[in-house]
Amino acid sequence: MVNKQNKKEIRTMSISTIKNDNTLGEIIRARREELRMNRVMVAERSGLSPSTITRLEQGSYTKPTPDTLRAIATALDLTADELFIVTGWLTALPIPHTGFVRVICQGVGLSTVRDIDNALRDISRKCGNSLAYTVHTTDREPPPDVADLIG
Numbered sequence: 493m494v495n496k497q498n499k500k501e502i503r504t505m506s507i508s509t510i511k512n513d514n515t516l517g518e519i520i521r522a523r524r525e526e527l528r529m530n531r532v533m534v535a536e537r538s539g540l541s542p543s544t545i546t547r548l549e550q551g552s553y554t555k556p557t558p559d560t561l562r563a564i565a566t567a568l569d570l571t572a573d574e575l576f577i578v579t580g581w582l583t584a585l586p587i588p589h590t591g592f593v594r595v596i597c598q599g600v601g602l603s604t605v606r607d608i609d610n611a612l613r614d615i616s617r618k619c620g621n622s623l624a625y626t627v628h629t630t631d632r633e634p635p636p637d638v639a640d641l642i643g
Contacts, residue, residue: 516556516578517549523568524549537567555579571596571628593625 524534531549535542540563547553548564556564558572558581565572576582593612597605609627616623 515551516554516575517551519575519578520545520564520568521549523570527568529568534564534567538563540564573628591619591623593623594628595625596628 520534524531529537531542531545534540534545538545540560544553544560545564548556548560556579558576561575561579561581562572564570565575573582595608595612597608605627612623612625612627616625
């Protein structure tokens with residue numbers, strides 16, 4: 493992603509690149525600053541109030557709901573599952589020692605998600621099942637029959 497004002501490249505940030513001892517507030521603030529956004533901008537993109545963003549960054553709102561985390565993740569171009577791990581809603585999986593691919597789908601149809609899953613399954617088989625993969629969707633409520641595709 494390129495910021496048109498100063499043409500500097502903004503790298504995509506993943507929670508996995510952040511030290512494990514960082515708090516949710518530190519992660520939100522760091523990502524917000526990396527994207528050159530202020531709290532009002534994050535609030536507008538997330539649909540949350542600016543005071544909620546401030547409380548999250550300051551650590552006074554320590555157990556946000558999954559919906560709040562999804563909204564923050566969307567606003568900051570992060571995945572909700574990464575924020576769920578930081579806040580304890582999910583347990584982190586160990587990093588595999590084999591090849592690993594993670595695909596995040598947004599706004600694509602169910603058939604596309606299935607095609608991606610099938611293609612990765614075929615590639616994994618060709619690699620002797622040494623390739624681990626997950627397919628996620630950021631759509632808020634996927635159809636029930638796609639739930640088994642979402643890791």
